[in-house]
Amino acid sequence: MRNRLKVLRAERDWSQAELATRLAVSRQTINAIETGKYDPSLPLALKAARLFAQPVEALFFLDDEP
Amino acid sequence: MVPIFFHLRRRLTAAKADVSRAVARGEAAVEETHTLFGLRLLVAGLFWISVYLLSRGILALGIVDQTARVLIALLPIPFFIYYLWVWMKGVRSMDELQRRIEFEALALAFPLAIVAYMTMGLLDVAMPRGLDDFGYRHGWLMMPLLYYFGLWRARRRYQ
Numbered sequence: 001m002r003n004r005l006k007v008l009r010a011e012r013d014w015s016q017a018e019l020a021t022r023l024a025v026s027r028q029t030i031n032a033i034e035t036g037k038y039d040p041s042l043p044l045a046l047k048a049a050r051l052f053a054q055p056v057e058a059l060f061f062l063d064d065e066p
Numbered sequence: 067m068v069p070i071f072f073h074l075r076r077r078l079t080a081a082k083a084d085v086s087r088a089v090a091r092g093e094a095a096v097e098e099t100h101t102l103f104g105l106r107l108l109v110a111g112l113f114w115i116s117v118y119l120l121s122r123g124i125l126a127l128g129i130v131d132q133t134a135r136v137l138i139a140l141l142p143i144p145f146f147i148y149y150l151w152v153w154m155k156g157v158r159s160m161d162e163l164q165r166r167i168e169f170e171a172l173a174l175a176f177p178l179a180i181v182a183y184m185t186m187g188l189l190d191v192a193m194p195r196g197l198d199d200f201g202y203r204h205g206w207l208m209m210p211l212l213y214y215f216g217l218w219r220a221r222r223r224y225q
Contacts, residue, residue, distance in 0.1 A: 029163040032224040041162050 003060045006034045008052045023047055103156040110149040118142040163224060170223075171216030179209050 009019050016034070020027045023044065032038035040048070040060075049056040121141045129135055157168050186205060 025161040026164060028224065029161050032163055037224050038163055038166070044162060 001039045001060055001062055002036060003033060005030070005048065005059065008054070008059070009034075022051055103152075103159065106152050107149070107156060110145075110152045114142060114145040114149045117145045167217065167220040167224060170220035171213050174216035174219065175209060175212035178212050182208060182212075 005019075009016070014022075016030045017027045020030045023030070025044065029038065029040075033040050045056050045060055049059050052059065121138050124138050125135060129138065157165060160168065183205060
């Protein structure tokens with residue numbers, strides 16, 4: 001699964017630590033999600049979508065999707 | 067119009083500063099929690115090791131009474147249970163990735179420990195050496211070592 005977390009975070013000029021605090025997770029978790037090493041749980045994905053005010057499918061998508 | 071603009075700008079700057087302070091406090095709180103958990107685990111671990119070594123040392127003095135020997139030998143158990151309680155409490159406060167790392171560490175350590183114990187057990191069947199056998203006395207020590215190996219491996223995977 002791929003995601004646009006890094007792009008959206010950069011648009012807001014947030015650090016990984018800042019985003020981690022806003023989502024109440026560790027910085028390591030944000031780093032692992034951004035690098036594609038870890039797929040977040042559905043509650044965390046929904047929380048991120050709400051934070052960026054975007055639908056969840058605009059943040060996370062499957063590898064075979066354009 | 068101009069004063070309203072300056073007023074709004076001041077309010078916006080103040081709000082941004084508030085958000086920055088809140089985020090910084092949040093980051094500090096997360097760091098503090100991790101440090102506190104690590105410190106508590108370390109203290110509980112050192113306490114347990116100290117009691118374990120003390121217990122072994124007292125037993126080595128050659129106390130004859132069997133009941134006293136059993137009680138002294140089992141003395142480290144409550145301290146180790148406390149250590150595990152601190153660890154489990156820490157796991158409950160972790161986020162989903164950190165819990166996954168803990169799970170993967172245990173998922174590696176548990177089957178490897180079974181393989182090691184099975185090997186020792188089968189070797190004991192082939193060459194019985196009694197209760198003085200290394201495996202019976204010290205085999206449990208490899209379980210935390212395997213867990214820490216699993217933890218190191220899982221942390222590397224998600225770095």
